[in-house]
Amino acid sequence: MYLIPEPKILTIKEGFYYLPYCGTIEIAPSCSQKAYGFAKLLREDITGELGFSYGIVKGNKKGTINISVREALGSEHYLLKVGEEGVYIQGGDGNGLLYGIQTLRQILRQEGACIPCLCMEDYPVLPNRGFFHDVTRGRVPTLEWLKKLADTLSFYKMNQMQLYIEHSFLFPEFSEMWRDDTPLCAQDIMELDAYCMERGIELIPSLSTFGHLYKLLNTKRYKHLCELTDAGEEPFSFIDRMAHHTIDISNEESFSLVKQMIAEYMPLFSSGKFNICADETFDLGKGKNKDRALQEGVDVLYMEYVEKLCGFLVENGRIPMLWGDVMLDFPEFANRLPEGTVCLNWGYAYNQTEDSTRIYAGNGVRQYVCPGVAGWNQLLNLQRNSYENISRMCGYAMKYKAEGMLNTDWGDFGHINHPAFSIPGLIYGAAASWNGSLPSYEDMNKAVSFLEYGDSSGTLLNIAGRLGEQECFGWGNAVYWKEKGSKTDVSKKKEVLTEVVERVKTIPEKNREIDMCVQELTGCTKFMDSTMRKRIYPYLLVAEGMKLFNRIGGIVVSADAEGRVTEDVFQAAEELEKWYYQYKLLWYTVSRESELYRIGEVVFWYADYLRDLKGLQEEESYVVYR
Template sequence: MIDSLYLYPQPRGVYRTEGQTSFKSRVNISMETTEAEESAVSDVRAEERICSALERYTQDSGGPVDDTQVTVRRRPDLHPQGYRLELSGNRVEITYSGAAGLHYAVITFEQLLRRYGGSLPNCAIEDEPDLEVRGIMLDIGRNKIPKMETLYALIDKMTELKLNHLQLYMEGYCFEYEKYSELFPEETPITAKEFQELDAYAKKRFVDLVPNQNCFGHMAPWLAKEGFQELAELPEGFAITPAWHMPASTLNPLDPRSIELVTDLFDELLPNFTSSFVNVNMDEPFELGMGKSKERAAEIGVGSLYMEFASKVFDAVRKHGKKTLMWGDIVTRHPEVIPSLPKDVIVLDWNYEGASSFENHCRLLRDNGISFYVCPGTSSWTTLSGRTANMKKNILDAAENGLKYGAGGLIVTDWGDMGHWQSLPVSYPGYVYAAGVSWQVEANREHEMETYLNDAIFQDRSGVIGAFLMELGDYYHLERSTLMNMTYTNYVLTRGLLSVEELEQGLKDLIQVFSMMGGVQLEYAIDYQYEALIEWLERMSLRLKEVRMSVEDANTVAAELENTIRLIEQGVGLHRYMYRIGLQDVTAEKAFLQEIIDKLRKTIAEYERLWHMRNRAGGLLSSMQSFRTLLKQYEDELGRLESVT
């Protein structure tokens, strides 16, 4: 076996044979398929794609080389998504079992031609995935709803990475529910027609577009609307700590109007998708058993109370002929209810911290005969630029334990908490790494993905951006903070200008929230490396100038990453001002405030401009609210200082 051929995801096996393969763009294709197999071949458009790739990536120079001979045949004993690709002389032979396997074989052939042109060593590639389902779940429920062209481009990238599952997470009015449109006049949702067209586009590329709608917890946008407040378990919300109040977010499971609302949503949403599945989520019903259902919870237990409502949701899904996907945080916390899970329900086990393993939950679900997927994260949300080391450790642990304990798939999640400030390119390393290790864990755990980011995702002639993005997501190491699921720099931007005492009390409260949610007592510590962060920002700004991308959205990507650096700089600057680092007197404070005000105005303007490049307008004002609040705080502080001098 050889590893000299660069492919991503790296295949299961690459075997070198004697000689060299040389291609011409002129091609003779033999499709050795029966009439019953013709539909699979036509679904993949194999002949058209092979001819197009040879024409695009090879050059005929005359001479003795014969036309490229391509043979495509079916071999039923292969994995349904597997294939064998043999290159010898001027001959290409593709064998496959299912249409998806043929599709992936052609993707590999296209990638070889794109990277090596018309000449490479004779070899045979034998390949199939470790995990059947390999996907992305993108949050469109918190502020940021992508434009359709953004979603089509995402599916194209997924196709090249052999990913086959896409969910768009929804918890508010992200889909145009006609029955409730008057409640959300400010939103810019995806329409039924748009979902239908996206579904058809994805299906042609062997990507299952799975509908997604939260329907128990995370219902705050609905419960805030007039006429829906009374459906809440705790209409007034609840306090996690004395200083940390949460709005009402969980439906009252005992009120029949709760399942009526869920049924209404499904009846409008689900007919627009051809997928056999729907993700009903049902995670983090924080108030469950604390309010209107408290007596019932005391009688049968919170886990059983949860399952009572879940069973009604399952029935609503079955009415549409679909199978249920649901998050596993409640059932793994209440394992006594696991035996009551129906066989047509798949549990999505989530965990986003590299320091915490999937193993215990995977073993629990496997031992109870429960179908499940592992769901790590991109680590991009609430960070501005990601947490690269955590992302890789988290995703690899998910893939390893998913494979070990029989998971049906891996879905990498890309959330939008606290404004969805991360730009899309920041999430690409997580998408790419998840695609690699979910396809073949051993072949891709250490395989260099920076080259794929450079060549395929960004087409960067400088070869810089892959390593740049990986380092951009590691600034959190310079914070030396024990915060989970976020960076300290991102956190201070969400809180704004506070006194040191207020900031530090808020951090203690946040750690208490994490402790309550995770069921483990945590401690907070930070050793913020301010000077090192300033040096890092300067270095990253210079490195970004070296990038030479040729993708269609190159200018947008460059501007997004430049503004990402500005946002981090704002967080670093806010920390400096609150702790008065190097600001010995009022004159220095005023000068620094004026400087950072000017930079923040530019950052906000650029954030707004770039938002409209990829996303719909709805949610933008909410996303920017913390930035505008901070700007006002700075201006007021500057005014105060000027009034006393």
Template sequence: MVLLPMPQEIKNRDGDFTIFYDTKIILDESCVFDVLNEALNLNQEIFKKIKIKLPITKSFKNDGNSIYLNKINGEKESYEIDISKEGIVITGADDAGLFYGIQTLKQIIRSSAPVIPNLYIKDKPSFKVRGFYHDITRGKVPTLDTLKELADKASFYKINQLQLYIEHTFAFKNLSEMWLGADPLTAEEILILDEYCRKKHIELVPSLATFGHLYTLLTTKSYRHLCELEVKDKPFTWYDRMAHHTIDVSNEESLKLIDKMLEEFIPLFSSDKFNICCDETFDIGEGKNKGLAEKLGKGQLYLDFLNKIIGCVKKYNKKVMFWGDIVLRHREVLKDLPKDLICLNWNYAPNPCEDNIKIISECGLEQYVCPGVGGWNLLMNIYDSAFSNIKNMVRYGKKYNAEGVLNTDWGDFGHINLYQGSIIGMIYGAALSWNADYDEDFDIVDKNISKLEYGDNTENLVGLLRQLSRCQLFPHNYIALWWYNKIFSDIEITQMQKEEFFSQTNEQYKQAHIKIKEILGDIMKLSQRVTVDKSIDFEEFYVSARGIELQNALALVIRKYDLNKEDSILIYEPEELARLIEYWIYDYIKVWRKRNKESELYRIRDFYKEICGYLRDIKNLY
């Protein structure tokens, strides 16, 4: 039986219970209306498995031959499942506990229905907060239906907090100059999503860039004067959007602008928390405030403005969370931080150091440990690195009594990474943040996710995707930096970066090409075995695999012509490669549009169109 998260306590017993057409789903009279919604979802799960819909009723007692849902006061979010020959009883300590018990039963049904083995489960979470952080600002804005799908998926795996990273992708009423062309979320969409999440026992926590990473705001004609560095009119690059654009902390207009944005954004969320971000303020004290930084120190300059933003949020009675990277870089200011903050302590290395988590713990600040699903810059998430990162960060969170785990999914360099690749890392993070002692080998985890999430009875799918992720020898961000270096004088690639970008041998590229073709064939065979509702997921996997193959082939063309490597091989001649990339982009666009708004898809299309033009001219250029 495949269960994710794995319950804290599970006892197998002799015998079984069989779901028949006359089995009932009974809600105890204490159950609130939302339990009915989940009983309907449970019934749908049963129907998908055995093509029987059970009658649903409400009663003061359990009549037997039933799935009986009830509540008894106990530890928050905990539940018990008792399966015997008489039926199934799910007892939740509260509404959330009952909800999570139903999710576990749905997983049991996927594995076993109609004959359910007799067993007893007693379960509760390791962490109070089990979150997922999804970037919707770096070029891709999901549709409301996709965000609801994400909430459904997250709650199924017992995630109880969702955050959406926003810089400019909300339709602020007086900032159309900032969001036009980004297909932003509207206030109505957020209100609908917030309500939807609450019914799934998910807290939708608002997250808004308020200090650094304000490229789109601070390059407008109206507000560029509020940027720490002088803003010049120049072509857009994904690199520039991420590397600069910190707000001018000494200009009084800066705080007034941020405060106005907060005033409009905060009321849309029912959460009592607010994430002000404030990470990676790379430029602070490097431009207009250089003299002030020399006088006070960059750490103090950061702290002073951080406290002002905190004050703006606290007047709405919200608990403030922020990314901890800057205060950990300037540890002299840690002692002066307000003690009621939540520090989001991130590290995405496969073997992260625990020092920063220990430091925040010793400061007395509440913290979430924040690993990552490893998809940014790439067409397929790097599962080896991401799983190791998640496992280690959760372990440190347990060791230092972190309040929660916030597993992150970013979209650097245009958010080329597709939705489904990150769901696998989200599931693994959910499994560990519910049960921190879960310690299966990664190959077993891959098999379990393949079967439970994708209905793949061969249990091979996620393992194939893990192999595919290892074949990315020349990913999207390498291509972008190489191209920007070629056409823009102010973006340079260091010698070390060049060596990293082109460090693979001809033989490694040949073997990767063969492996990708093999994996594509295997995934296509598996797609015929899974349910129709997974068809978009498999389209994303196909498109990702084909893209990786073509990105690798592009690296070989660059080595031969641009770097003049005489020993270089080619998989495709430049003109043929251009044609294949164009067809791939056409398919990528179709897949993007199935889950996302148009948003900044044009940037990816136009970027690769330029690359194709280069490929068609290359023999004339060299």
């Protein structure tokens, strides 16, 4: 039996409790009204998984499943006992009850109505366990999918969620910013907030307010507020969108504008926290504030602005949160921020060091560690990188007494990866932040394969992890070559191609491994419940995309370095366009239109690029990397 996170104390006893086909879930009178919503989740599973008929009652009589509060246990702490006479769940508070119920749901998913007698006690080592999802730089998910994400978070005992917003919220007075997008609206946020609360999740607002304001600072109305003077003059670029567009902090209109956005967005959430982001302010002091930066220092400029924003939040009864990358250069200034401000200390390398966590701890900074699911700029997430990164960061959180973990899922370069590919990393984060450590990569994947995907062979995620490692010319490489390498600048071409020229030599080997992974993933369907088999399809689709882009990488290197092409470029272009059609259909199953067209622009550019190479094609001997 697999349980995620693994419980601290679990004793399996002799015997079983056989759930009757008709029974009751009894809530003790001391429980709050929230307990009824949690009990409904359990009843829905009993009905959905088993077809049994269960009612929910309140009282002190003996039910089939009995739920009660025992405050002595402490926050989020629970006990679960299964004996031959029934099931008993005690929670130290409402969330403790919820987590006991979620554990019972995991057991029912595997054991059905025949539950082994057991005694379990569990509690988290980190009080704040969150997931941060980018809904602005490419994908704006459907509300239905966001609710499913909340369900998954709750199932694995996470208690916070943030949605990253730059321009993808419908601020009524900022239509020029979101007019070509499909933004979330106030009703979406309020409905999701209520849905999250019912599942023990705090939905925390996250709004870009300093750097990363590409669309706001490219509008005709507000481009004068950009630190750099040429805002809005360059054509769109995925790379430049990430690198520029910091607000002019010396212009009082900037603060008034951002304050207006915060004031409009903040009331939609029940949370008492607000993330102002304030990360990667690359251009600060390089344009309109250059003289001030030289005289006073960039650190002073940065702190001046974030202090004002944090002060505004405190005035409105909110706890400020902000990313810690910029302030890491002057951590001693953190004590100038309002008391209680949370520093979100991010680091995404698979071999991430403890330096930033140690530095902030040494300066008395309240912090969450923030690892990532390693999906950005990838067709398929790098699962092993994610596992290593999350495991390390949660270990540092324990060592330096951080207050929480916020696991991140960014959407750089259009959020090309299907959101479902981030679920394994999400679950790694849930388990690591609950226990402070993880089982081995292989064992963790076996458990997730079985519990989340219904794969009784336990092999699905280890195969998917191998698949994600087979890119030679990935989406990030494709974007860089289109936007930088394909230009006439010889030094830029060399810079871009140097990274991939050795890797493309392994294309035949990599693409054969992709074919092997596809065969093995398809074979997993034999071991999966019929309701779960459809979750294999996105992996198979993306595997084909990886092969195509690997082939394109080989063509790019061959054409640029050797002045010849040994592939049928027309065929490659047609295969790419047909693949993109299927990719679009998958996109619409979980996402609004949002910025799909920007991904299409990259795909179509490559299709045209391939056809333009016809003159270099050696027609007598095609070499096809399949």
